[in-house]
Amino acid sequence: MDIESLIAKLHPLERQVLPVLKENKTLSAICKASKLQEIEVIRSLQWLENKGVLKINTSVTKEVNLDKNGLFYKKEGLPEKIFLGVLDNEFKGLNVITKKSKLSREEVNACIGLLKKRNAIDVTKKEDILHIKITKEGEKILGEKSPEEEFLEMKFPMKLEDIKDQKTFGEFKKRKELIKVDEIKKVSIELTELGLDLSSRDLGGEVVNRLTSGMLKDGSWKDKNFRSYDVEINVPSINRGKKHFVNEAVKYIRSIWLEMGFQEMSGNYVQSAFWDLDALFVPQDHPAREMQDTFYLNGKAELPGLWEKVKDVHETGGDTGSKGWGYKFSEDETRKVLLRTHTTVLSAQTISQLKKEDLPAKFFAIGKVFRNEALDWKHLFEFNQVEGIVIDPNANLKHLKGYLTQFYKKMGFTKVRMRPAHFPYTEPSLEVDVFHPVRKEWIELGGAGIFRPEVVKPLLGFDCPVIAWGQGMGRIISEYWKITDIRDLYKNDLKQIREMKTWLR
């Protein structure tokens, strides 16, 4: 960067600091000279260092100072001297001595310990009370200036390394709030060649940091010199409002089916076994109906008028040309209330509302379905399914492959494969796989097929091919966002939601 554009980008704080740097090298001096606060000076020095204008040197020195008690003793004398001063050649009771000395209990105790060690006092105990008298040695000490007193008389603050009487320093450090050692951080600067050059230049008078509406109103912006920013620098991050990423995908999937001319179906999560299972010709003793697979609720559902037709189909095939399941249909079973196990229940309900003149018709739904499973990295007890039906007298298996191929193309998968499968309500039944272009393997996404006449005729009133699919979406959605634990789709971690990239299809 040339020096001119460097000058243009200088922040007002930098501009204020720069001119004083030639004369002032320490932080305190720079603060004083620039009339800025320390924090402002530190910030601008850091910026200038980043620009290669100067080098910041930080040194730490240790400084010794008198603390609270130290200052007091310097003025009033050391407590051990005061204590010695009130003693006699004869034993006197501690209470009397303490009172006379005006020292605190704590100080008195400290003095007794200290003076005993120096043989300055004799201590005896009479009737459980301490009695003390001064010794010869004590009188000598009292008459001389002690090293401690000399220490106190020194000029503080002192550098730690300048202290000669290390013995007294060591003792004082042990005593309460007598002396303290402070760490003094000294910041000084050293101008680089660039800095020397810069500090002797004219920085071009006042620069303006922010364009204000005031300047715009009075036109004063015309006379201003605007500071250039460093536009390449990182800025603090901010957050935006955000849709849940699963809903972003759901929205896209809805748009695909709408584009292809499908109408959206919706309906309840709580359904009767009749709609969820029996209307779809799932035999009443089918293993999937058992308690471990389906969530049941208390209560008995009301049945629609056409339930007896469905009953006939189960028992004998009714008028569908089927043999039926050949058992006795249980009304009790069909009235059970459950959480829908597939969105195909919506297809059954939709078909039951259609008339001949509504055909051909195409419907889709994206909705939650429920399975009685424990939560783990591969299983959720509720998850999204994409459902579709085409009720068209001319519909066939090739169309089914056509619609699904289109759909998956739009989801980013160009190769779709059908494999034979089995579902009680479709014949033919098939499993749909898509080819994962990166992992180079087929992934299984869900079932499809043509509804059996045993399903269609009782609901619609006449037979008509209905091609149908119910595809799981969890895998594709997880795949898109590289989620490997399916629970992460619904863990509602705000950091995850905030940082998840947008659905870009």
Added chain:
Amino acid sequence: MPTVTLNKTEFEKLVGKELPLEQLKDRISMLGTDLEGIEGEEIKVEIFPNRPDLLSEQGFARAFSSFIGVKTGLREYNVESSGMKVIVDSSVTMRPFTACAIVKGLSFTDEKIREIMQIQEKLATTHGRNRKKSAYGIYPAKKIKFPIRYIAKNPKDVLFKPLGFDEEVTADEIIETHPKGKTYKNITEGWEKYPFFIDAEDNVMCMLPFTNSEDTGKVELDTTEVFVECTGTDLQNVMVALNIIVTTLADMGGKIYSVDIEYPDQKITTPNLKPPEMEIDLNLINKLLGLELKEKDAKDLLEKMGYGYESGKVKIPAYRADILHQVDLAEDIAIAYGYENFIEEIPNVATIGKENPLEKFMEKIRDILIGLQLIEVKNFHLTTKEDLTEKIHCKEEPISLQNAIGEHNHLRNKIFSSLLKNLQENQHHEYPQNIFEIGRIFESGKTETGVVETENLAIALCHDKVDFTQIKQILDVVAKSLGLTVSIKETEHPSFIRGRVGKIFMNNIPIGLIGEIHPEVLGLWTIQVPIAILEINLEKLFSFLV
């Protein structure tokens, strides 16, 4: 789903052709079974529940051999009469049907014995619905004296030695102490008597649906003739089970002999391996599949699936349980044709797409809230009772599930408790945390199922300086964006701070709740940042727009 494990060498011998591994894998998948894996000599295949006839290596090889064109068409099995009899007593009302057969000329190895035991087990699990609908037994025929009686007796009065026991016990002990007794006891709920097979010398052969006798019901290495019985609640089901078992034994090298079954009111001879016939309408099949098959093509394809075909009529193998309608034949024709050979096609049919208006409305609400910098969360509809009651100081009972295996066993009746949970779990992340959710809530009411479902919106603002004003501002923006006005009337609610909670009204109709969460409630969630909440009924809000 049940699986069948094939030994590659044995399987290829049965099929009559060796295929390269990749082709073998591909063909297995395209037959309508799921290849689970190949490990060394072992091929593990998942069988769909509609094809119990594929549960044995023999049955699977039979179908596969046809499918790849080695041995196509209907397999004929000869049945001769054994002249033996099973007499069904009128007392077996709890399990009234049986079908039996004798198979001779077998030779067993330990491996083969294990195999036929497994086939029985897998069949009973799937086709027999865990023995409830039907169960099966195989006995060394030479140890049995005919005629056999199928009769129900009080278990206290019957003494015999069940499989795996070395002394006789009374039959009622079996229910409590035999492993199979414990497993299948639930099927027999309410039974006073239990069905037994008892031979002409009064030897108990088995107790149903539990176990055979150790003395007469155990196939051993020197067994060459077996007696097979199937019992159950549905004659058709029992007959098909017998057919699957005897054709498997026949494919192992046995010869099938029939048994006369004398019911109190009729006499039948089993097994009946005569293939049932079904008429087929080729036009309908072609229409359904989008193909233009000629009769000859259809015949070839049907034969690849093991059927016979003659002038418009399909002969269905007697071991197939799943052919109810000619659409079932259409599927097999499609499988034989090859699902991979169907070319996708988009028909030229004009239909108009249509969004669900409520979904569309909810999407608009989302957009408004995103504009206010809120983050959408998505919680489960199932949650714990504690989160919906104690932890928000509420008493209303949420709707419970009867049988949830996890702890999430109640349907939520409000969303904001889910939001509190989210805010509890996100305390280590950056604030403000302003979140919302659109989703369903569940309450009891007058509907077909007794449950009313409503789409609700809940918003939670959570940061150090949050207050009632801010949440009210959001409500106002939402209402204003929709061209609606809402009003608030002070109310009391145990989840909120007194004097800082209101009911939201639109045209004098209550549509929701707004306020600051009570510190005690925050404490229950260990949340240390204040929260303001609103929750409204979006369907009511929507109803004012249309």
